[in-house]
Amino acid sequence: xxxxxxxxxxxxxxxxxxxxxxxxxxxxxxxxxxxxxxxxxxxxxxxxxxxxxxxxxxxxxxxxxxxxxxxxxxxxxxxxxxxxxxxxxxxxxxxxxxxxxxxxxxxxxxxxxxxxxxxxxxxxxxxxxxxxxxxxxxxxxxxxxxxxxxxxxxxxxxxxxxxxxxxxxxxxxxxxxxxxxxxxxxxxxxxxxxxxxxxxxxxxxxxxxxxxxxxxxxxxxxxxxxxxxxxxxxxxxxxxxxxxxxxxxxxxxxxxxxxxxxxxxxxxxxxxxxxxxxxxxxxxxxxxxxxxxxxxxxxxxxxxxxxxxxxxxxxxxxxxxxx
Amino acid sequence: xxxxxxxxxxxxxxxxxxxxxxxxxxxxxxxxxxxxxxxxxxxxxxxxxxxxxxxxxxxxxxxxxxxxxxxxxxxxxxxxxxxxxxxxxxxxxxxxxxxxxxxxxxxxxxxxxxxxxxxxxxxxxxxxxxxxxxxxxxxxxxxxxxxxxxxxxxxxxxxxxxxxxxxxxxxxxxxxxxxxxxxxxxxxxxxxxxxxxxxxxxxxxxxxxxxxxxxxxxxxxxxxxxxxxxxxxxxxxxxxxxxxxxxxxxxxxxxxxxxxxxxxxxxxxxxxxxxxxxxxxxxxxxxxxxxxxxxxxxxx
Numbered sequence: 001x002x003x004x005x006x007x008x009x010x011x012x013x014x015x016x017x018x019x020x021x022x023x024x025x026x027x028x029x030x031x032x033x034x035x036x037x038x039x040x041x042x043x044x045x046x047x048x049x050x051x052x053x054x055x056x057x058x059x060x061x062x063x064x065x066x067x068x069x070x071x072x073x074x075x076x077x078x079x080x081x082x083x084x085x086x087x088x089x090x091x092x093x094x095x096x097x098x099x100x101x102x103x104x105x106x107x108x109x110x111x112x113x114x115x116x117x118x119x120x121x122x123x124x125x126x127x128x129x130x131x132x133x134x135x136x137x138x139x140x141x142x143x144x145x146x147x148x149x150x151x152x153x154x155x156x157x158x159x160x161x162x163x164x165x166x167x168x169x170x171x172x173x174x175x176x177x178x179x180x181x182x183x184x185x186x187x188x189x190x191x192x193x194x195x196x197x198x199x200x201x202x203x204x205x206x207x208x209x210x211x212x213x214x215x216x217x218x219x220x221x222x223x224x225x226x227x228x229x230x231x232x233x234x235x236x237x238x239x240x241x242x243x244x245x246x247x248x249x250x251x252x253x254x255x256x257x258x259x260x261x262x263x264x265x266x267x268x269x270x271x272x273x274x275x276x277x278x279x280x281x282x283x284x285x286x287x288x289x290x291x292x293x294x295x296x297x298x299x300x301x302x303x304x305x306x307x308x309x310x311x312x313x314x315x316x317x318x319x320x321x322x323x
Numbered sequence: 324x325x326x327x328x329x330x331x332x333x334x335x336x337x338x339x340x341x342x343x344x345x346x347x348x349x350x351x352x353x354x355x356x357x358x359x360x361x362x363x364x365x366x367x368x369x370x371x372x373x374x375x376x377x378x379x380x381x382x383x384x385x386x387x388x389x390x391x392x393x394x395x396x397x398x399x400x401x402x403x404x405x406x407x408x409x410x411x412x413x414x415x416x417x418x419x420x421x422x423x424x425x426x427x428x429x430x431x432x433x434x435x436x437x438x439x440x441x442x443x444x445x446x447x448x449x450x451x452x453x454x455x456x457x458x459x460x461x462x463x464x465x466x467x468x469x470x471x472x473x474x475x476x477x478x479x480x481x482x483x484x485x486x487x488x489x490x491x492x493x494x495x496x497x498x499x500x501x502x503x504x505x506x507x508x509x510x511x512x513x514x515x516x517x518x519x520x521x522x523x524x525x526x527x528x529x530x531x532x533x534x535x536x537x538x539x540x541x542x543x544x545x546x547x548x549x550x551x552x553x554x555x556x557x558x559x560x561x562x563x564x565x566x567x568x569x570x571x572x573x574x575x576x577x578x579x580x581x582x583x584x585x586x587x588x589x590x591x592x593x594x595x596x597x598x599x600x601x602x603x604x605x606x607x608x609x610x611x612x613x614x615x616x617x618x619x620x621x622x623x
Contacts, residue, residue: 014456015463022460026476144548144602146555149574149595155583156591167584258465265467266556270578280468281560284475292472303463 004315012308019300024069026296027289028062048086052079078294083286089294093276098261100170101268101275105260108195112202117249120210121242125233127215136211139204151197151270158193165193168272194271198264209252213245220244247318254310258303352615362607369601373418380412384568392580392587401589405580413573414593420569421601424485425551431489432550433543436496437535441527443497444504455501461494470553474562481564488553496542503535537616544609548602555598570594 044052053059055077057068072078078089123132142150159167166172170190177183217223218241226236261276268277276295283291353359372379381400382388386408393403401410443454461469470487477483507513507530516526557563558571565572573594577583582590 011456011459015459018456018460019464026472140603140606141599144599144606146552146559146571146595146598148556148559149591149598152574152578152583152591153595156586156588160584160586255463258463265471266559269560277468280471284471285561287475292475295468296472299464299468300460303465307463 001315005312008308008311012304016300016304019304020070020073020297023293023296023300024066027293044080044082044086048080073297078297079290081283081288081291083282083288083291089290092279092291093294093298097275097279100273101277102260104191104194104268104273104275105198105264107191108198109202109256109259112199113206113249113253115199116203116206117210117242117246120207121214121237121245123207124211124214124218125237125241132211135207139207142200142204143208145201146266147197147201147264148266148270150201151194151267154193154197155270166190167193170272170274191273194264194267194273197267197271201264201267206249206252209248210245213248214241217241217244247314250314250317251307251310254306255303257306258299261299261302349615353611356611356614358607359611362604362609362611365600365604366608369418369422369597369604372415373422376415376419380409380415382409382412384408384413384416395589401593402587404576404590410573410590410593413568414570414597417568417570417573417594418597420481420567421551421554421571421598424481424488424554424569425547425601425605428485428488428492428550428554429543429546431485432492432546433496433539435489436493436542437500437539439493440497440500441504441531441535444501445508445523445527445531447505451501454497458494458497461491462498466491466553467556470557471560474557479562479564481567484554484557484562487557488550492546492549492553496539496546499538499542500535503538504531507531507534541609541612541616544605544612547605548609551598551602551605570598 055068055072056079057064060068076090078093080086080088081092084092119135123129123135126132154165155167158164166189171183171186172190175186177186223236223240226240231239265277265280267273268275269281272278279291280295282288283295387406388409389399389403389407391403391405391407393399393407395402399409399411401414404410404413439454439458443451470491473487473490474483477486513526513530516530521529554569555571555574558569559575559578561575563569563572563575568576571594574591577587577590577594580587580590
């Protein structure tokens with residue numbers, strides 16, 4: 001067990017190092033002056049520029065820059081944003097936007113996961129029944145739709161024709177709230193559109209994985225043993241099959257953590273949701289490289305940590321795993 | 324000398340028949356799958372539309388042929404866009420770009436992934452270690468933000484979209500090819516090949532590649548799905564090339580024109596349905612191919 005932990009830990013660290021190196025050079029392979037992407041923007045004042053050139057050693061050789069980049073990273077200095085005229089990247093990322101993305105993604109992924117696991121289990125149990133085929137076709141259809149188009153359709157039908165949901169935004173602009181519940185209600189009202197879009201888009205995927213995983217478990221010898229012991233179908237399904245089939249879901253969830261942070265760029269853009277996903281899009285459009293770099297770093301650290309944790313959890317859950 | 328030539332020829336001929344038989348077996352199994360047949364019909368229909376675009380489309384997709392924002396009418400089945408171009412013709416011509424980008428990008432993805440997987444699996448050691456860590460990184464990072472960042476660095480255009488998709492997408496194939504190569508490397512026939520003094524290149528080309536090919540092929544179908552969807556997304560966000568409009572590009576212009584908040588369903592629904600059906604077609608083909616070629620699934 002300890003060897004396994006050390007091995008996974010080392011490979012996680014190597015992956016992280018690769019991510020940091022990639023992040024440094026990715027933004028320096030652009031044609032022209034390499035410092036351009038860090039400070040060389042007209043939207044940043046000369047004073048801040050001066051300070052940054054010093055902080056990141058931009059007038060020095062590349063390897064010095066790399067060392068300084070790591071040093072700054074270590075103390076949480078990710079540079080300043082261009083489009084927000086010198087606001088530190090850290091305060092842009094870790095703020096209101098992160099909260100909004102977290103709420104939206106957390107709720108839709110959670111709901112999609114619960115529904116997906118339940119439907120997946122039932123569908124696998126009643127394999128090739130009408131229910132199973134219906135669920136598979138439904139998930140293939142939602143999987144085949146571009147997410148942004150699904151969002152557009154939801155706006156068109158429920159926003160334009162039925163007028164049930166607002167067409168954009170996180171809250172009603174210019175509205176004053178008498179108490180926190182009114183605010184929450186308005187917030188949730190605005191969240192309906194993106195929430196439904198994301199839940200639908202995640203649902204099919206979770207369902208297919210769960211169904212596949214249960215079908216795999218059915219071929220295991222211990223399922224035959226359970227049946228031979230005379231256990232009821234219900235017990236076999238929920239005690240033995242579902243529990244074991246949840247294992248692949250653990251590693252899947254670790255990957256999904258990225259979406260908690262990185263958000264659904266498409267959905268947030270279509271619904272003008274004030275979150276990290278839209279920030280990525282805006283930063284790309286506005287050529288706000290420091291923000292992109294910052295997002296890349298935070299995302300990498302988060303995902304690599306999550307995957308490492310998943311590996312450990314996995315090893316505890318499944319005693320057969322001893323690499 | 325003459326005798327040797329005929330032997331070579333015989334071997335080639337022999338191989339031809341083996342492949343033919345394998346292909347026929349595959350087709351026999353494939354034909355039984357309903358989803359597989361539906362998928363094939365869908366994809367072939369789109370290919371036909373793409374080839375026959377000039378004959379199907381009533382107008383030039385770039386020409387200003389009417390007033391802006393015309394509603395659907397007999398002369399413009401899907402109305403006109405914000406500058407008076409015929410939307411129906413643009414969707415028909417969009418088939419070409421969407422299909423082409425999807426196919427080229429996935430071919431590049433698969434090619435890159437196969438080469439890296441083969442090298443990694445066959446050579447092993449520190450090369451393998453490094454390549455697999457890179458794969459890890461690309462697999463766990465979310466694809467879309469990464470694509471956006473790369474696209475913003477490379478700039479707009481169809482070629483850049485293809486590059487972005489293949490650079491971000493090769494990892495799944497590489498992983499799979501690597502694990503296959505690892506197991507094939509230890510089989511008696513590869514060992515025998517090495518023992519009689521074949522070069523590495525010959526061993527890989529003659530004994531490993533033919534054996535990983537079925538899985539690569541099944542994987543390739545899903546790569547097309549990903550590529551078509553990625554292209555649509557990137558074009559929708561404005562990274563496409565206006566001179567070669569795909570379906571995603573049509574939707575980008577629809578969004579620009581405020582089609583959702585003005586209720587221009589004829590501008591939004593058709594291109595989206597096209598993307599959906601094309602993706603579904605390839606997904607069905609991939610599903611049936613996987614059922615036949617993947618030994619893990621055959622067992623069930």
